[in-house]
Amino acid sequence: MKKTSIKTLKFVCVLALIGIIMWMVFYAIQTYFVLTTGNGNGVISWGSPRMGLKLTLFVINRTTIFLLAGLMAAFVINILKYLRGGTIFNRANVVLLWIMTILLPIHSFVSDNMGIACSPSEHFNLLLTDSPFIYAIVSLIVALLYKLAYDAAEEQKLTI
Numbered sequence: 001m002k003k004t005s006i007k008t009l010k011f012v013c014v015l016a017l018i019g020i021i022m023w024m025v026f027y028a029i030q031t032y033f034v035l036t037t038g039n040g041n042g043v044i045s046w047g048s049p050r051m052g053l054k055l056t057l058f059v060i061n062r063t064t065i066f067l068l069a070g071l072m073a074a075f076v077i078n079i080l081k082y083l084r085g086g087t088i089f090n091r092a093n094v095v096l097l098w099i100m101t102i103l104l105p106i107h108s109f110v111s112d113n114m115g116i117a118c119s120p121s122e123h124f125n126l127l128l129t130d131s132p133f134i135y136a137i138v139s140l141i142v143a144l145l146y147k148l149a150y151d152a153a154e155e156q157k158l159t160i
Helices: 003-036 051-083 091-112 114-118 131-159
Strands: none
Touching: 003 051, 051 091, 051 114, 091 114, 091 131
């Protein structure tokens, strides 16, 4: 691979890590304020009806956000780590992509329904949009393409 391509990939990976860190700091601060300033006006009100369901949705949402951020950071770190050895596609990232393929539609469904968690009402409807399906299909395609690239790179190593 050309030196400029490697430098560009490293630069993009560093930018991605900085972006992930900023994303996590933002969500950590936002989570703190949502959980500590509940008054029924756009944030979780602790005395609202069906509090268990609302809190469960919020916790699942934040858990999937932090899990996805951790998986993305691990993915980028693996690229940087394996790039030193001259490898771009690695088995560890194949596994990470498959895990993200499972988590993304779950996160999307819960995110679509976060209005329930912040609603002071006990009456609400669960939403099912096209987002979970689109995320599932796109992430599945990306995971399969990455797996094929990994297999091709491994096969090329054996033929040399």
